[in-house]
Every structure is written in structure tokens, then in C-alpha cells.
Amino acid sequence: MTLQIEHLRVQHGAITAIDDLSFTVNEGELVTIIGSNGAGKTTLLRALSGLLPVISGSASWLGQSILRKRPEDLVRSGIVHVSEGKAVIPELTVSENLALGGIWRKDRRDVAAATSEVLELFPRLAERLKQGADTLSGGERQMLAIGRAIISRPTLLLLDEPSLGLAPLVIDQIFAAIDALRHRLGLTVVLVEQNAMSALTIADRGIIINLGKLVTINTSDQLLNDPALRSAYLGY
């Protein structure tokens, strides 16, 4: 029971942004996708969440194909994508942004339970429920975006660059929260990051892609200790 991706090809305009990519993510695993700008990381997540059409190949979650489905339907089957750049709606309040995550769910009692769990994990959101999301700091916005996703009760969480534009201390907080959430909720996580170091410290495995093609897949420990990869992709 896994996320299984086989020979996936995705166009981005005239460019083949994802080219014959295959990998699997086991249930409960946190895998990080690493690569430079333009490697196809964001495109991959957008294809998996139904925002971009796939040219060929297959992708399935828990044995069911997830291609050619709308994002709003994939959310209902447990695949929740937190898109790049603090994906909150600034015109809405913090509590409205959170409510959005459970807007389609019938089990209102569990929506309330999930909301309290999120507010317990991110007490700063609890203090700012009535404020507009536009008044939040970058880190708080990222917490809000992740919190909203959790209220949708995902089984597969797709995170796109949660560290983007955040101060190092805040990045540590966000990664610690992701780590805590995945263990507590048994989530499977695909984490796209440019900040490979931080990502690999909480990931089980890393997948390095370049120009839409697979470079290597290995455990986080192996990747962190491979001198060639370190200089090429981790920048030290």
C-alpha cells in the first residue's frame, strides 16, 4: 500500500518538466524531493494533486489511480497538497482559513476535533483566530496552511517548500511540527524542498531529481554522507 509513480511525464508549456520519473513511497514514510530551481519538484506535486495534466505514465495511491482527477476530489480521497508560498487566503481570517480545510467534510465532530488538535500544535494560531490571515508572519502563515491541510484529515500530505522565505529558527519550528504531525497521525508525506539539509534531517529517504529526471534515491543518512551529492545538491 504505497504511493506508486511509474514513468510519469508532465509538460510545463513546451518543456518536459517531469520526464519518465518512477519511484514509490511507502505508507507512513516521509520522503523529500530535492533538486535545484527548475528541477520539476513543484510540477511533480501539482501533477499529483490534480492541478496539472499528466502526459503519460501512472500514479496511484493505496492502489487507486490518482491521475485525471480533480484536486477537490483527490482531497476527498485523502491527498492534500499545501502549495508553494504560504498557501493561505489573506482576505479571510485565521479561523476561516482553518474552516476551509473541513468545509467538505460530513463528520463535523471530527472537524472540530481536528481543529483543536491543530490549535494545540500551533498555539500562535489559537491566539489569532479572529485576525485576518494577512496580518500573520511568514512562519504563522505556513503553520496556518499546514493546519488547514491537517483538518482535511489527509492520508498523503504533499508539502511544497514549507521553508520558503522563512528565518532559520522558524524553519526549525516548521520542520519539527511536520515531524511531530507525521508520527502522531501516521501520515505519508512527500516534502519538496530546496532546503535539503533541513528536509533530510526529518525525512526517511530523499529523491534527487534534475531537469525532471531521477538522479538518485537513497536513505537520508546515505545522502547526507555522500560527498559528491553533498557538494552538488546540498551545497557544502
Place this chain on the structure above:
Amino acid sequence: MKIFLDTILVGLSGGAIYSLMSLALVLVWRSTRVVNFAAAGQAILSTYIGYEAMNRMHNYWLSLPIAVLAGALISAIVEALIMRPLAKRSAGTPVESIAPVIATLGVLGGVRSLAGLIWGNTFVQYTSPLSSKGYTIGATTIPFSPQNAAIVIGALIVMAIFATIFTFTRLGLALRAASFQPEIARLSGVRVDRIRTIGWAFAGAAGAVAGALVTPTAYLSPNSLDLLLVSGFVAAVIGGLESLVGAVVGGLVLGVGFAFILQYIGTSVTFSAAFIILIIVLLIRPQGIFGRRSGREA
């Protein structure tokens, strides 16, 4: 002083109608980023349907909800059958933002011709049982009739219903999310296409209320709501295009402004006055009274 107060009363009743038409335009703008010139045509069609209902049932009050339902349905059909496929087909092309607007002009013309074919191009009466004669207080008669009161009350009810839906319901949250950030809304599970159709249906209902309430004070013909479209549009821009409260306030400001110009300057300039008010507001506050200065993110 009496003339001053009378003028405000006249303005409020006219303004309430502009507010409703302005709401119809703002609801469509917010849900799909389209300036809907067809709003007047849709309102004409729903008002004729109300007129037909009244001819059969001989009851104005029963014909009102029929006109409103018809207005909602017509608007939903226009969105689902014309605007949505057009938006998908024109996405990414140079005409992406203008093609839907032109299409609404096409719908306006088409609907007007259709109404002309069915009901003729002559004036008909869609009458309300309420008097259009002003109330008499003591010895003086004020220029505010029971029908004017119905207009103001009707507009207030519509606004209260929309305010409640938008602020307190999950549907309202979905409507706002889908209009501000459709992608985030979809990733949160909002069925954005369906929500947009509902947004249009609400707009059609607001326009239908405007048509059915204002027509008894005048007459009905395929073109009789065209001026209302212009006023509604000006009111919407004054209000900042985005805000429901702004739409209502914009309508009232315009209505009262019109009444004063009519009272103190004369009938001949009323129409140009709409544009003069529009330009003055835009020059002082380009984002409208209730618009955000910063604009929306993304």
C-alpha cells in the same frame, strides 16, 4: 429643509434599486472576474416571467418569488452553458480576460431580442397592488410611496440574506474562498465550478428582485432596465467592485446623488451625472470606497 429631506427619501428608494443591480454585478465579478453586461438582460427576462406569473395568478406578491427563482436559474444557466466553457476554452489565450465580457454583451442582446420576440417591443404594465402615491403626513405629502417602501425593504431583505450567507455559512465561506484564491479553494476541497454557478445564481436573484420591484414604478419593455445596468455598474465601481457592503453603499450614494442633481440642477443632466460621479470617485479613490488599496495578492 423639507425639500432636502424629500430629496433624500427619493434618493434612497432609487438607490436601493441601484444597490440590488450593483450586488448582481459584484457577485458575478467576485465569483468569476467577469463584468456581466447581461445582468440587465437576465433581469428583463425574469421580470417578464414575473409579469406572466402575475397575469395568470393575479397576485403580485406570488409573482415575486417566481421572478426571483427564474432570475437565479437563468443566471446559473448562462454561467454553466456559456461562461464556464468559454473561460476554459479561452484560458491562456490573449482574449482570456475580454472574451467573457464580450460574451455577456452577446447574451444581453440575445436575451433582449428573445424578450421582444415573445412579448413584443411595446410597453406593458407589471403592476403592484401598492400605491405609487406618496405617504401623507399631516397636511403634507412626501415623495415616498408604499411601493418605494417595498423597494427599500426588499433591498434590505436581500442584503441581509446575502450578508448572513456570506458571513455565517459554509456555502458563504466557499464562495469567498473560490473568489479570492480558486486554487487554494480547490486544494481545500471546494468544488469551485459548482460554487461559481451558485454565485451567478445569487447574482441573478438579486437582479430579478431589482427588476420586479422597480418595474411597477414604470413600465416593462425589452430595454427598460438598460439604464439600471449603467447605474448598477457605476454603483459597483464606487463601492469598489469587490465588496457587497460597498455595492449597497455605492447604490445609495448614487441614488441620493441623482436625486439632488435632479432636484437642484435639472433632469437633462441626470444621465451624465452618473458618469461625473463615477469619475470624481475614481479620481479621489481609484479603488472605490470599499476597495482595498493594496489589491489582491496573486
